[in-house]
Amino acid sequence: MTTQIAPRRKRKKMHKDRLLLNIIAYSFVALFAMFCLAPFLIMISGSLSAQSAIIVHGYTLWPRDFSTRAYDVLFAAPDVMLGAFSVSVIVTASGTVLSLLLCSMAAYALGRKNFGHRNKVAFVFYFTTLFNGGLVPYYIVMVNHYQMKNNPLALVLPGLVSVWNLLLLRNFMKNNIPDSLIESAKIDGAGEFTVYVRIAMPLMVPALMAIGFFTAITYWNDWFTPMLFIDQEQLVPLQYKLYKMLNTMNALAQIAARSKDFNMPKLDLPGETIKLAMAVVAAAPIMFLYSFIQKYFVKGVTIGAVKG
């Protein structure tokens, strides 16, 4: 009890140096937080502004001439966006669940003291982060040997095992699951696999939440793998779709500008705001998930990382 009262008393007569540090800390942290958030505010407000207002005044932190025209155009043909959206959801969900299963099971084995070869095996995993073949052999093996061109498996399988996440989980399990608990379960007749499912998994939940979020983010944000392997429109996930649409946007605008030569109805696309609206659509699920998972970060990540 006394320890809780002590700092409060100290705060009352704060020394000059601590006051100065506090002023620096609060202002620096507040400024940096605003610096981190401002671009997202500009993105959201831009997507909700009228194109004409942006062209006159430029982008602002607050929407000017509020308009949902960009979203209307974006979802005019909803199946295009929803198709890409569902590819992303399926890839992310299946990849994350499978990845957590594979990694936590391996992490459990590598964290058990009874596994005499654990360090050698861990190094076999770790080695791939030190030395790898690079893009070219990977691409050739994937396309020519595994037939992964336009194969949806290409979006899921290669990302299943992240060595960093695996080692983080192992450290978490080493630091947070007492050996005595596992041994007593084994004396009661449980096999290693049962111990993993019944005892280790529930205790690893904070780490699994954090690592699961990182894995999900990696899958959701991946635009590079589809760029390498996916040409078929119906297999393109959201991020790559966004990338492709952004790239063709300028070309489209040029075509639209020249379209008076042909007897085409004038398109009048709100190009700039559509881009931002697309970015919002691609970012929204992350922000949504983030608000739930965030509380596990410090608990789940650092316990595994610090005591390495």
Place this chain on the structure above:
Amino acid sequence: MSKRVSLVHGHPAARSRASRLARTHSYSVFYAMVLPAFAVLFAFSYIPLFGIIVAFKDYNYRDGIWGSPWSGMKNFQFLFRSGKLGLLINNTLLYNIIFIIMGMVFAVLLAILVSEVRSKWFKKIAQSATFLPNFMSWVIISTIFYNMVHPRLGVINTLMKALGEAPVDVYTKTGIWYWLLPVLRIWKTAGFGSIIYFAAIMGIDQECYESAKLDGANVFQEIWHITLPMLKPTIVIVTLLNLGGILRGDFDMFYQIIGNNGLLFKSTDIIDTYVFRTLMRTNDIGMSSAAGFFQSLFCFVFILIVNLLVKRIEPDYALF
């Protein structure tokens, strides 16, 4: 365990071999648990790793990696003669060194200052805000970035105009990227990078600070003489891990922000973007695999040497 060993009689060597066999057998359940993860790693990391020999081959599609004829060092000769390698290495190293140093300084600074903040809700909101950019894809960021630096509409140039300065088109200027890219990088990674230092600070024994206070130290002396030394192991390990990829550039960032804008290659082309372009655009397997091989080997040898040096000086900090 001990019961199983004691069942084996006879020569000590035979006994130890038998016990090793018995032990290996008892490990089989662990091996079974590691196997699925290893299978993925084997298929997507180790097999391509052997494919690295393609850099020494005259690759053709029909014969594949293994069947194509050897070409010795020809691919590397072409790469060196193209004169590209110097610029690529230069840019890749330069950016990575800036990123590692600036990233470390900002993350440590942020962690120390956040740990000084006493208000819980302020801390929580600030951390949520500073972590957020880390989870956004470079596709989204490049969209926003493009709109920020847009010469006519962008926020930055609106500000410049308000200050009476002439607007800048960053996509035509090379030098400015040595500043812009590190700022972007700090913006995206410093917040989340600080989490590990923050946790380390939380783990410091409060008694250290109490006794320093009794000795008459002010808070800045506390930070300099207690917090920073206590963060040293974390700083060293994070830096070592980063050094392992010293010649591996942030492809996502460079490709999304710069793209195939040839005007800017002088100050922004890195090995990874070069390898990608040469592979996908000109389909030049020889050149791109040679550059990739050089990159992998350089990183590998570099981290081995650094790790060896660290082991000599401070064995506790070595990675392996």
